Every structure is written in C-alpha cells, then in structure tokens.
Amino acid sequence: MNDGLKSDEENEEVLDENSNGVTNGSVAKENVVEATGDLNNNSVDNKQGDNNKKKGNKKPILIAIIVVLVLAIVGVCGYMVYTRYFVEEKSTTVKSSVKKSQYRLSGNGLEDFDLRFLQLENEAKNKIYSPLSIKYALAMLQEGASGDTKEQITNLIGDYKPKAYPNSDHMSFANAMFIRNTFKDQVREEYTKNLKDKYNAEVILDEFSSPDNINNWVSDKTFKLINNLIDDVSDSNFFLINALAIDMNWNNQLQCKEGRTIPCMPYFVKYQHEKYTDSVREIYDNFEKVKFNGKDVDAAVIGASINKYDIIKELGEDNIRKTVGAELQAYIDKGGEMCGETYESWMDNYIKTLGANYKSVDQSTDFYLTESDDVKVFAKDLKEYDGITLQYVGIMPKKVELDEYVKNIDSKNINELINGLKNISFENFKDGVVTKIHGNIPFFKYEYSLPLLKDLKKMGINNIFDINKSDLSNMITGEKQYIDKAVHKANIEFSNDGIKAAAATAFGGSGAAGCFIDFDHEYEVPIEEIDLTFDKPYMYIIRDKATGEVWFTGTVYDPVTE
DSSP states (O other): OHHHHHHHHHHHHHHHHHHTTOOHHHHHHHHHHHHHHHHHHOGGGHHHHHHHHHHHHHHHHHHHHHHHHHHHHHHHHHHHHHIIIIIHHHHHHHHHHHOOOTTOOOSSSOOHHHHHHHHHTOOSSOEEEOHHHHHHHHHHHHHHOOHHHHHHHHHHHTTOOOOOOOOOSSEEEEEEEEEEGGGGGGBOHHHHHHHHHHHOOEEEEEOOSSSHHHHHHHHHHTTTSOOOOOSOOTTOSEEEEEEEEEEEEBSSOSSOOTTOSSOOOOOOEEOTTBSOEEOSOOTTOOOEEEEETTEEEEEEEEEEEEEOOOHHHHHOHHHHHHHHHHHHHHHHHTTOOOTTOOHHHHHHHHHHHHHHHTTOEEESSOOEEEEOSSEEEEEEEBOOBTTBOEEEEEEEESSSOHHHHHHHOOHHHHHHHHHTOEESOGGGSOTTSEEEEEEEEEOEEEEEEEOHHHHHHHTTOOGGGOTTTOOOTTTBOSSOOOOOOEEEEEEEEEOSSEEEEEEEEEEOOOOOOSOOOOOOOOBOOOEEEEEOOOOSOEEEEEEETTTOOEEEEEEESSOOOO
C-alpha cells in the first residue's frame, strides 16, 4: 500500500516535470513501458503492478471526464451562440413586428400621429386632411385584419377608442362599407355586424358598375363639399369609407360687416383724458387687403385693448388735481364755458373717469392668442352645436420658414402652444401698460388630396397593401384580399362668418348738442403692442375643444378665395 502511494507520488513528480518542460509524450511512454515490463518479469512486484494497473485505469477515466467536460462546455457555448444568434435573432424578428410605432396613438387628444402627414407631405403648398377621418377608417380596417397585418395597424392606432359624434345641419359624421353584389357572401356577417354596432356604419351592396353611388353617398355626407372621391371601382370588391364635414359659424364674426347673420362686436376704444384711441374698422367697412408673401389677399381686421395702467396710483390723485386743476382754473379765468359745472364737480368727475379707464377690456371679436419671439398663435371658437365646440388654432412661425417649422414640431410643442393660449381678459396681460392688439387674419379656401397609401406605408403599415402578406381573415372568407386603394380628400373655407370643411377617407359695430366744455388734459399712457397679423405661411388645427381630438390639420401658403 505504501509502495502504491509512493508510485503515485513518483508519478506526480513526473507530471511536475512535464509541467516544467519535459516532453509529455516521452515521459508517459516510459512510465507505461516500466509498468507493463514489471508485470511480465517480476512476480514479487505484483502488488506494485496492481497499483500501476489501477493508475493506468484512472487515466482513460480522467481523459473521458475531460472529454465530457469539453463537450459540455462546447455544448453550453454552442447553445449560447445559438440562443444569441438564432433564437434571440428570431425572437427579435418577432418582437420587431409588435414594436410600437413612435406615432402610436395613446388617446384621442392631439398626438404626433395627427401631425405626421404634414411632415410627410412637407411641400410649400396648401394642404388639408382629417386625422379623425383617417383614424376611423383605420379602426374599421383593423376590425377585419388578423395576424401581422392587424399588428401593423395596431402599432399605429394603438388602443384608440373612436368617439361617436352627432349628426346635424352643422356637423356630419358617417361610416359605410360598400360591397360588390357578387362578393357579399365572402364578407363575414360578424364583421358587418361589428361595423354597424361599433361604428354605426351602413352596409351597402352595389353593382360597382361605376363609382357614382359611392361618390353620391360621400357628397351627401359632406354637405356636397366632396363630390368625386373615387375614380374607379372596376377592380374593387369593397370600400370602407369614413366621411365627415362641418358647416359652423363663429360665435361672433371676425369683423363686423353689413348684412351679417351672426353677432359681431363693433369696436371703437377711447380712454377719456388719456391719449389712446383705437378703431379697428368702422362697422360695415370693407375688408382690408394685406400682403401675404407679396400677394394682396382679403383679411378681417381684429383688435383688442386691455388697460392695466392705473394712472391714479402711478401719478397720485393729489398730483393730478394739482396739475390739471391749475390748467382748469386758467381756462375758467379766461372765460371758458363750464356749462353749469363747478370747478370742484368737474375735477371730481375727471378723477372718476380716469379711474374708470383702468381695468377696461375691449375687443372686436372673441379670440385667444399666444405670442412669443418664435411664433404667433391666433385661436377662435366656433359656435357650440349639439354639445360640441370646435376650435380653430392658427400657428405662424416668425423666425423660420413654415416647412422648416413643420419638420421639427411634435405634439408636445403644439400642445404647449395651445395650453398657453390666453383669452382677452384683464388678468392675462402685462401690468402698468395698455396692451393694444391688432391684426389681419386672411380668408382662404382650397381643397387637397392626401397620398394616403404612400404615407401609411412610411408609417409602418405595409402588409395590408401587399397581396402576398395581407391578412383580412376577420373580414373576408375564401380568396385572399388586400387593399390597393387608400384615398383621402379634404377641403376648407375659412370666412368672416365661420368654417366649412369636409373630409372623406376610403380604403379601396352719439352725438350730443348744446353746451360744450372746451377743456381737457390728456395724459400719455404707456402702450405695448401685439401684432397678430398673419402675413406669411402658417399651419392650423381644428380640434374638439373638450377632448383635443383633431378634426382637421393643414397649411396655408396661398390664401385662395372666391
């Protein structure tokens, strides 16, 4: 036993020698020869031979263990490589199809989605489209899609919950699915029932011999504002359509005009005893011509005055009485007519009138504004109809061209401007001055067709437009169907009385006679002016004031009016 232990120690020395540079193969070979030779020639060394035999058996076991360990390590590494480069890559591929778009909707308010089409079609021309109409059409399309096709739509519109809007003489909102007669049996009943229940949609069978029936429906639902939405139906089996329109008046006209049918605010401001007079336009006057990018265009004139200069506090009543009193006494001494007034009563009335000027707020129409070094913002509410108030918001960049401004905006920027809007009220303006607001707001009228299919592809919706990838199995049975038409058309008229706008989306203002006191003392007052004239390209939004939902968005490069 001790000899056996000694042999192990000797072998450990041999291994140590190997680690110090002795050739492994030769030493191992010598040890093996020694061990086997002793077994043949010397029976006295049987015990040690047995030990060597045991030692010889340990080596292949050790080698086997090492091989197993190596294989295990290789296996683990291989698994890690496989997981990293194949499983994870495959997983990443799957995840990429469900990755949320940066334009994904999270609610009904103004979001990046609503502005994205402005950025995609960022050309120097008049544009208008309806984010609301596009959302509705996409939501109806989403109901019928499945698999990756549905996920791509969901990635964009998210969990958007369409809000139901009422129909009236001033607001129209409608959805429909037109189906070719011979294709009706391939449209799932559950899908059409869903459209009726969730979207109040009409389901209409048609021969599709011409686009007339679809175009007439759209025209009827948009107050005759959009009349030729679809050019061709010959290759189509169905159309999903949203059509909406507004024909709404302002609460008050922008500028008082003769023959008006809605209220206005005649505007003439004169602060007695202060050198301040402001008259926007006399009632029934003509509109002004303003230079818009060098071109004369019609524009309404608006104005407001907010008096936050407390002259009595600033100058002191005693000082006023002393200064004005001395001049009044000189007027009396020269035989000036007092018309039954005494010195004291006149001075008392003078002080009273000065005091009344402070806190005066006058405006030509109801509006809101935000004004900074970078932008001008003019906003005005349309009249409330059926509990809905829409608001127009015009935004004109001052330092950069509109296309550059549009390229860099996001919903946070625009919402900050909207949240910063202030109405014409005393508390909203600077202390110690009279704020004088004046401006020209151009009228415009035009229409625009949005290249919707191209824009939606850029925003990540692709499969539904590809016959090989489209999955509309929640809508259609039988043969594969895909969307080959995505049409969006809109128009707008911005006038002195209000706004008319429509969009459709399809897949597929004394005198006195007698004694006159010819004396006055007028004080200079500090005036701060705000110019709200829109005289260069700008963008606008028409939104639901309660929810922030955007009905229309557009740009004005050339105010076109008839």
